Amino acid sequence: MKTKCDGCGVKIQTTSPNEKGYIRSDVYLKNPDHFLCERCFHLQHYNRVADISISEKEFLANAKKIAASRALVVHIIDVFDLEGTIISNINELFPNNKIMVVANKFDLFLSSTKPNKILNYLRTYLKEQGLHAINVSLISAKSKQDVLRLLNKIYQLKDEEEVYFFGVTNVGKSTIINQIIDLVESKASPITVSNLPGTTLGLIKLALPEKTFIIDTPGIIHDFQMTKYLDKTTLNLVIPQKYVKPRVYQLNPEQTLFVGGFAVFNFVSGEKSSFVAYFANQIVIHRTKLINAVEFYIKHVDDLLLIPTETERQRLGKMIKHEFIIDGRVDISIAGLGFMSIVGQGKVEVECFEPIKVKAREALIQ
Ligand SMILES: Nc1nc2c(ncn2[C@@H]2O[C@H](COP(=O)(O)OP(=O)(O)OP(=O)(O)O)[C@@H](O)[C@H]2O)c(=O)[nH]1
Ligand SMILES: [Mg+2]
Numbered sequence: 001m002k003t004k005c006d007g008c009g010v011k012i013q014t015t016s017p018n019e020k021g022y023i024r025s026d027v028y029l030k031n032p033d034h035f036l037c038e039r040c041f042h043l044q045h046y047n048r049v050a051d052i053s054i055s056e057k058e059f060l061a062n063a064k065k066i067a068a069s070r071a072l073v074v075h076i077i078d079v080f081d082l083e084g085t086i087i088s089n090i091n092e093l094f095p096n097n098k099i100m101v102v103a104n105k106f107d108l109f110l111s112s113t114k115p116n117k118i119l120n121y122l123r124t125y126l127k128e129q130g131l132h133a134i135n136v137s138l139i140s141a142k143s144k145q146d147v148l149r150l151l152n153k154i155y156q157l158k159d160e161e162e163v164y165f166f167g168v169t170n171v172g173k174s175t176i177i178n179q180i181i182d183l184v185e186s187k188a189s190p191i192t193v194s195n196l197p198g199t200t201l202g203l204i205k206l207a208l209p210e211k212t213f214i215i216d217t218p219g220i221i222h223d224f225q226m227t228k229y230l231d232k233t234t235l236n237l238v239i240p241q242k243y244v245k246p247r248v249y250q251l252n253p254e255q256t257l258f259v260g261g262f263a264v265f266n267f268v269s270g271e272k273s274s275f276v277a278y279f280a281n282q283i284v285i286h287r288t289k290l291i292n293a294v295e296f297y298i299k300h301v302d303d304l305l306l307i308p309t310e311t312e313r314q315r316l317g318k319m320i321k322h323e324f325i326i327d328g329r330v331d332i333s334i335a336g337l338g339f340m341s342i343v344g345q346g347k348v349e350v351e352c353f354e355p356i357k358v359k360a361r362e363a364l365i366q
Contacts, residue, residue: 001032007040007192009202009216020201040192043199054201059220062203063093066166066217072098072158076167076176079103079118079138080240080278083359084225084335085168088129100157101126101133102150104172107140108244113365121364141175148183150176155212162213169197169219170227170239177206177216184208195235197221197228224357225336226262229315234307237282238337246341246365247277247285253346256293258286261305261313263334263352264297266290270346273326278365279338283307316353324348329363341365 005012005021012035014025022038036044066073073094077085082103090099103122106115115138122136137153139146154163165173174191181188188206192199197219204216221228230238249257252272257265260283265275268290277285284305288296297305301313308316324332326342332350333339335357341364342348352358 002035004202004204005037005040006034006189007036007044008200009191009204009218010037010039011202012037034189036192043192043194043196054198054218054220056220059218062217063166066164067094067097069160069162070096071160071162071164072100072154074100074102074154074163074165075133076102076104076165076171076173078105078171079122080105080108080244080338081225081333081336082122082125082364083333083357083361084222084227085171086126086129086131087166087168088131090166091130091132098157098159099131099133100135100137100153101131102137102139102176104139104141104176105240106138106146107142107242108240109365110243110246117366118364121362125361139176141172141179144179144183147176147179151180151183154214155210158212161211162215164215164217166217167219168225169199169221170195171219173219174200174204174216177204177214180208180214181206191216195239196232197235222335223355226334226353226356227336229353229355230308230312234309234312237307238280240280242281244278244338245281249275249277249285249287251275251287251344254290256288256290256296257340258284258288258293258297258305259334259337259340260284260307261297261301262308262337263350263358264293264319265332265340266293266349266351268347268349270326271344273342273344273346276341276343277338278341283338313353316355318354319351320354322350322352322358324350324360329366331361331363333357333359333361335359339364 010021012021012023174193178190200218206214251267253269329343331339331341
């Protein structure tokens with residue numbers, strides 16, 4: 001008899017409806033070979049969910065298990081949210097494993113974006129983070145061709161039967177595996193996929209031809225990623241599903257750009273500069289005069305700026321300022337949300353909620 005949910009890999013139980021893995025015993029007994037836990041059933045059928053996720057302890061326990069093997073580790077990251085999704089100590093977690101990095105969600109960029117340029121950028125970026133990978137790939141889980149290319153690479157690189165997909169929540173691990181299930185015409189049930197942090201809860205093993213097993217793992221939720229603090233309705237607006245339209249502003253000094261109610265970019269002083277916003281299309285970008293910015297935020301945080309909601313803002317806590325001196329091209333990224341690409345000169349102050357990582361980096365899109 002199977003004891004793990006097909007959708008998220010959690011060990012099932014029939015006694016505590018509010019704990020993870022719950023399934024009604026009559027539902028389980030009806031079809032004990034193929035079933036979903038209540039949480040996955042709700043996610044897959046009604047797009048609703050109970051708030052359950054894995055702890056750091058469980059995440060580390062999974063990592064330990066992988067580290068004890070010689071399996072290939074495929075570290076999936078989100079190319080749109082590099083700062084939020086790179087696990088920079090991955091080599092320490094897996095000192096004896098081959099590590100391959102896969103940057104997913106390339107479809108979020110304009111189709112004119114050159115993959116080779118992004119790949120070169122990523123290689124340098126990963127090195128700077130102290131991350132050593134035997135291969136770096138750029139894909140979109142939505143493209144069958146990309147996933148097929150990835151699968152071939154995995155077969156080429158792996159030494160053992162088992163291959164682990166590892167990464168923070170929401171980078172698309174399960175989506176890629178579902179695409180593989182489709183490509184190899186496997187009879188395996190599709191894995192649950194959602195915008196919510198912490199969708200996969202246990203290890204899910206997929207058998208592939210030539211004695212190969214891909215294992216999906218639950219992602220950790222970083223404290224410094226915006227998505228950790230948001231409810232489902234907001235997450236649906238904030239996690240881009242389709243390509244992100246770059247929004248371009250020429251800013252004079254003493255002007256401000258609001259990124260919804262999430263962040264405020266104050267262009268304090270300098271030369272007229274270009275600000276290109278790469279955030280989900282549904283997030284309002286609004287320009288005001290710097291002198292009016294505080295008043296504007298207070299007045300419009302719940303109507304024009306709309307998100308995050310008041311409850312989410314309470315969770316996020318107070319806002320703090322980060323100061324950047326710009327001279328040329330630079331991106332300022334907000335973990336879990338997106339980035340502002342700036343070309344110009346001057347002083348920029350970014351206000352954002354205290355727990356969220358706000359960082360300057362070399363421009364990704366040149
Ligand atoms: N645009 C775009 N969205 C993607 C892609 N891959 C995944 N997504 C979306 O990203 C969200 C998260 O996908 P999942 O596959 O559930 O992510 P995960 O890494 O398995 O997350 P956990 O199970 O929580 O660790 C979903 O809304 C997917 O539709 C992609 O290549 N492009
Ligand atoms: Mg998953």
